[in-house]
Amino acid sequence: xxxxxxxxxxxxxxxDGRQALNSVNxxxxxxxxxxxxGPNGAGKTTLVMHLNGILLSDDGEVKVAGINVEKNNLFxxxxxxxxxxxDPDDQLFMTxxxxxxxxxxxxxxxxxxxxxERVNFALDQVKMQDFADRPPHHLxxxxxxxxxxxxxxxxxxxILVLDEPSSNLDPASRRELAEILLSLDVTIFMVTHDLPYAxxxxxxxxxxxxxxxxxxxxxxxxxxxxxxxxxxxLELPFGMHLDHIPHHR
Amino acid sequence: xxxxxxxxxxxxxxxxxxxxxxxxxHIKIASVFSFVLVVVLTPGYFFQAHLSYALIVISLxxxxxxxxxxxxxxxxxxxxxxxxxxxxPIFGTDPRIDFFGLRLSEPGLxxxxxxxxxxxxxxxxxxxxxxxxxxxELLVGLEKLKFPKLxxxxxxxxxRYTVVVTEELKRMAIARESRCFEAKGxxxxxxLARSGGALFIRSYERGERVHMAMLSRGYTGQLPLTTRQISxxxxxxxxxxxxxxxxxxxxxxxxxxx
Amino acid sequence: xxxxxxxxxxxFINAPVSVLFLAISAFFVFLALRGAKNQLxxxxxxxxxxxxxxxxxxQMINFPVAAGTSGHLxxxxxxxxxxxxxxxxxxxxxxxxxxxxxxxxxxxxxxGLNVFNMSILATLGAWYIFRFLQKILPKNxxxxxxxxxxxxxxxxxxxxxxxxxxxxxGGTAAITLDKVLVAMVGVHSVIGIxxxxxxxxxxxxxxxxRKDLVYGASNSKVSLIK
Numbered sequence: 224x225x226x227x228x229x230x231x232x233x234x235x236x237x238x239d240g241r242q243a244l245n246s247v248n249x250x251x252x253x254x255x256x257x258x259x260x261g262p263n264g265a266g267k268t269t270l271v272m273h274l275n276g277i278l279l280s281d282d283g284e285v286k287v288a289g290i291n292v293e294k295n296n297l298f299x300x301x302x303x304x305x306x307x308x309x310d311p312d313d314q315l316f317m318t319x320x321x322x323x324x325x326x327x328x329x330x331x332x333x334x335x336x337x338x339x340e341r342v343n344f345a346l347d348q349v350k351m352q353d354f355a356d357r358p359p360h361h362l363x364x365x366x367x368x369x370x371x372x373x374x375x376x377x378x379x380x381x382i383l384v385l386d387e388p389s390s391n392l393d394p395a396s397r398r399e400l401a402e403i404l405l406s407l408d409v410t411i412f413m414v415t416h417d418l419p420y421a422x423x424x425x426x427x428x429x430x431x432x433x434x435x436x437x438x439x440x441x442x443x444x445x446x447x448x449x450x451x452x453x454x455x456x457l458e459l460p461f462g463m464h465l466d467h468i469p470h471h472r
Numbered sequence: 473x474x475x476x477x478x479x480x481x482x483x484x485x486x487x488x489x490x491x492x493x494x495x496x497x498h499i500k501i502a503s504v505f506s507f508v509l510v511v512v513l514t515p516g517y518f519f520q521a522h523l524s525y526a527l528i529v530i531s532l533x534x535x536x537x538x539x540x541x542x543x544x545x546x547x548x549x550x551x552x553x554x555x556x557x558x559x560x561p562i563f564g565t566d567p568r569i570d571f572f573g574l575r576l577s578e579p580g581l582x583x584x585x586x587x588x589x590x591x592x593x594x595x596x597x598x599x600x601x602x603x604x605x606x607x608x609e610l611l612v613g614l615e616k617l618k619f620p621k622l623x624x625x626x627x628x629x630x631x632r633y634t635v636v637v638t639e640e641l642k643r644m645a646i647a648r649e650s651r652c653f654e655a656k657g658x659x660x661x662x663x664l665a666r667s668g669g670a671l672f673i674r675s676y677e678r679g680e681r682v683h684m685a686m687l688s689r690g691y692t693g694q695l696p697l698t699t700r701q702i703s704x705x706x707x708x709x710x711x712x713x714x715x716x717x718x719x720x721x722x723x724x725x726x727x728x729x730x
Numbered sequence: 731x732x733x734x735x736x737x738x739x740x741x742f743i744n745a746p747v748s749v750l751f752l753a754i755s756a757f758f759v760f761l762a763l764r765g766a767k768n769q770l771x772x773x774x775x776x777x778x779x780x781x782x783x784x785x786x787x788x789q790m791i792n793f794p795v796a797a798g799t800s801g802h803l804x805x806x807x808x809x810x811x812x813x814x815x816x817x818x819x820x821x822x823x824x825x826x827x828x829x830x831x832x833x834x835x836x837x838x839x840x841x842g843l844n845v846f847n848m849s850i851l852a853t854l855g856a857w858y859i860f861r862f863l864q865k866i867l868p869k870n871x872x873x874x875x876x877x878x879x880x881x882x883x884x885x886x887x888x889x890x891x892x893x894x895x896x897x898x899x900g901g902t903a904a905i906t907l908d909k910v911l912v913a914m915v916g917v918h919s920v921i922g923i924x925x926x927x928x929x930x931x932x933x934x935x936x937x938x939x940r941k942d943l944v945y946g947a948s949n950s951k952v953s954l955i956k
Contacts, residue, residue, distance in 0.1 A: 275688050298690060306688040313681040316776070318608040318632050322697060330690035358608070360635040378689065501831075505838050512745045512839050546834050553739055564904040583902030590741020591837070597740075598834035610831050622763050622775060626824045629779020630786065631832070637783045638790065655794050662931055664791055669935025672784050672812060676943050679780035683773050693772045 225289035227410040233283030243269040245434035258421035261431035262456035305375025311367035315359040345377035365396025497613030499711035510718035516586025557584040737836030747900025752842030765816030782821040806852030807882035811946035815857035822849040856885035882929035886922035
């Protein structure tokens with residue numbers, strides 16, 4: 224079986240010379256849920272941009288469901304990678320929730336009743352079916368984040384990539400989103416510096432710092448390694464201890 | 473929010489039901505447009521016709537329950553032209569006539585009336601259109617009326633992000649005011665304009681991020697609007713009603729006045 | 731009191747001239763659609779869309795003058811210099827269409843007239859004035875901002891001349907044209923001062939932080955930063 228995601232010695236420098244990624248390697252199997260941890264400026268978002276070819280590097284290799292991410296098959300790649308951006312206002316650019324969820328599937332040639340089904344299916348998965356005809360600005364932030372997830376679920380991606388999914392969410396929305404993510408039958412690659420959230424959702428984690436993967440393993444073990452945490456500017460919120468967080472469901 | 477008008481942010485659509493309300497948007501736009509065009513074509517001195525139009529418009533306003541506050545607000549938009557209309561009888565060309573004790577230009581009076589009545593009917597009809605049609609349906613309508621797709625897309629983005637950007641503008645104003653800033657006169661323009669510059673940068677960067685989000689979901693230049701609004705023959709017949717009534721008004725009065 | 735914007739309502743100019751300008755404006759918008767696509771590819775829609783929101787938001791800011799009165803921006807020159815003439819025309823046009831359709835501001839049958847004055851004359855006109863001045867003025871920050879100021883200033887009376895032209899062709903004959911021309915251009919020559927100041931201040935604010943985003947500065951090699 225092919226891996227959902229394969230990155231081999233990927234390096235990338237911005238035009239101004241700043242090196243953002245330095246020989247990154249990671250493999251994610253189908254059905255896995257993996258967190259990518261790292262402090263601000265570690266290169267997390269840059270890595271995410273490589274997953275669907277918004278950024279392309281000639282140094283290294285990115286494969287999604289066995290397909291090479293390169294200029295001439297971006298369409299195939301984007302069909303398979305569902306990218307959820309940090310700010311749902313960037314992701315939700317249409318005037319109603321329904322149009323927005325339909326945007327992706329319509330671009331890959333789905334129309335008519337099949338398109339309606341896709342939209343309903345995706346909204347159902349994030350429990351937003353009652354909001355289909357609302358304009359996005361009438362939704363709460365947490366609801367918008369969930370619709371943002373639906374916009375890519377509607378494309379039935381092979382891998383769901385989330386950039387800081389818990390940012391700006393109140394505790395209830397945060398829990399609701401976690402429940403939704405855990406209920407999905409899809410490979411998840413989640414970029415975050417919210418460690419409890421990573422632990423709750425992803426059994427496996429990798430740490431990116433200074434453009435390099437410095438650790439890859441069980442999330443609980445990584446978070447338990449104090450030295451590793453400190454040297455990568457990662458820490459649990461004040462007063463929280465690993466033992467407070469229940470083992471994975 | 474002393475510096476910013478706030479009424480604009482949400483648009484003025486109100487959800488209610490009648491057949492006019494539910495007319496497919498492209499038919500409704502065409503219908504309102506042609507009604508106003510007939511009004512504009514009717515000479516100003518055709519007094520009776522214009523009073524009849526005014527009656528039709530008032531009935532439409534009442535029937536569609538357009539709120540009075542909104543009507544008042546929209547009429548303010550007309551002010552410069554109202555002033556112009558009032559100046560016309562004073563500065564207009566001869567001949568002059570006595571008008572309540574004033575020597576006023578007769579063509580000027582007619583021209584002023586012509587502007588006032590037509591502009592008012594126009595504003596009211598636009599108001600009826602926008603308060604009975606959701607913004608998104610207006611876009612669908614324009615697309616069906618063969619407006620360039622790209623223009624409709626740009627409009628769609630404008631409608632989607634107006635609230636987001638005006639919220640940013642308001643937050644900036646609050647941040648300024650929280651630090652004791654008060655815009656009293658031109659001395660403060662620099663600060664306001666710098667906020668404007670910052671707003672441009674934020675908007676531009678948002679545009680780029682939105683573009684990225686679109687690419688991620690396979691954007692190829694099309695922005696699909698999903699509703700498949702089905703327009704029945706009855707809708708088209710209903711749509712022609714408004715301009716037909718306007719034409720009928722002209723015909724009936726012409727015959728009647730002969 | 732806030733001075734409202736001059737969006738020509740229905741019936742101010744007769745129907746044939748309104749329709750004529752609808753056609754003229756449509757032609758220019760067609761050119762702009764082509765021009766902007768060449769400039770920005772499929773990026774046009776989101777960028778021009780957000781620029782339209784920006785112009786719309788800028789028009790909402792009240793710039794206090796004195797004694798409770800305030801003016802505000804028209805934004806044609808600002809749009810052209812920031813995002814380029816064609817994308818600028820599209821942004822301003824969309825602002826006008828949305829104002830007429832969604833906010834009942836500006837007559838539906840007068841759309842062509844308004845787009846012609848504000849989007850074609852004020853925006854495209856400001857751009858060509860700006861480009862011309864950029865050639866003859868010193869190629870530094872002062873020169874750049876002076877070109878900006880003059881272009882923004884002139885865009886306002888030019889737009890008023892457009893209005894007068896439309897009035898001459900299809901307005902009422904009840905008033906002699908010279909009176910309209912003098913009044914319109916006179917008033918707008920004053921309003922233009924505000925337009926110029928606000929435009930320069932806003933553009934120089936953007937220049938200082940993100941010169942790369944200012945289209946009008948994109949081909950200048952000299953430093954425009956303070």
